[in-house]
Structures are given as C-alpha cells and as structure tokens.
Amino acid sequence: MNDFIDKIENETLRRNLKNLHSTLQERVKVMPASVKYHQNWTGGYRDHVRQVIQKAMELYRLLYIDGLTKVKPLVGFTMDDVILVAYIHDMDKLFRYQKVNQPRDGREWEYAEVPAYDDSAKITQLCAQHGIILGDNHLEALAMHHGGWSANNKRDMSPLAVIIHSADLISTYITNHKGD
Ligand SMILES: [Fe+2]
Numbered sequence: 001m002n003d004f005i006d007k008i009e010n011e012t013l014r015r016n017l018k019n020l021h022s023t024l025q026e027r028v029k030v031m032p033a034s035v036k037y038h039q040n041w042t043g044g045y046r047d048h049v050r051q052v053i054q055k056a057m058e059l060y061r062l063l064y065i066d067g068l069t070k071v072k073p074l075v076g077f078t079m080d081d082v083i084l085v086a087y088i089h090d091m092d093k094l095f096r097y098q099k100v101n102q103p104r105d106g107r108e109w110e111y112a113e114v115p116a117y118d119d120s121a122k123i124t125q126l127c128a129q130h131g132i133i134l135g136d137n138h139l140e141a142l143a144m145h146h147g148g149w150s151a152n153n154k155r156d157m158s159p160l161a162v163i164i165h166s167a168d169l170i171s172t173y174i175t176n177h178k179g180d
C-alpha cells in the first residue's frame, strides 16, 4: 500500500497518510472487503482498495491529464485527492468484521457487534487523529462513493465522487479477484 501512498506529492499528506496506514496495516492485511458480496476473503480489503486506487488514478489520468475529451472541471482537485479518497473510501470496514469460528458456504467472515452501515464519521475521525483534515470535496466523495446505492438520495455527484464510484464498481464487478 505504501507504493501508492508514495505517489502523493504533498509531503505533509504523504507523511500523515503513511502514519495512519502504519497503525492500520495489521487489519489491512487480513480484513475482507465484505462478508459475502465482493472480495470477502482474508486480505480482500487490501485487494479491493489497491484496485480502487489503481483504477481511480487511471480514470483521473484519462480524463484530466491526457485530456481526451471535454470534462467538467475538477475544481481544486489533484491526483493527491484521488489517492487519498480511494485509500480511505472503505476504511470503516476495517472495524466491521470478525472471523467466523467454522467457515460455512465459503464464508470466513461475519459482521462484528458494530454498525453494519457506512460510517464516514469513523473515517473522518481516524484521519483527523493523524492530521488529515478532510474537506467538503473529500466528504462528498466518501458519502457518494456507492453512487445510486449510497445511503442518501443526493442526485448530483462531483467529478471526484464519480471517479471513486467508477473505480469501486470496476473493482467490485470486473477485477473482483485476489491480488492487484
Ligand atoms: Fe464502499
């Protein structure tokens, strides 16, 4: 994961995110990305998040660096924001599951006694504890990263939210495999 974090240009953000990652990496290594829907194996969280970061970076490059088409301006956003939000987009999942005693139907993980819903507040708190203060743009992308499946009914999505949601869909439905 540090290979992606190293691509962040802003030195302070890079250092803070590395510190945050070092406190989470034991969980990152083992947690699944869900209990049944996608990447539900041990280490599935890591596989999923790496794929989302990779695909989000490629989409950003395609749309905003290669400039193949006219795009809505990504006001105030850089590749750093894309990497940051892709890295944190499912971070609450690191605290949501526990290993089952007897694996059944190929399921190794189940919900722990914690909220089973998206918890942006938990992510915001973890970031703040490591000096990463999320802006409205980051929060909107976090809240809307499931697109039409998101918990609220907001219809509009920022370009950053669309990039993260698209990368999330690709990882969930297309590159839903072990490893990068
Ligand atoms: Fe998610």
Ligand SMILES: [Fe+2]
Pocket (backbone or CB within 6 Å): 048, 052, 089, 090, 168
């Ligand atoms: Fe995700």
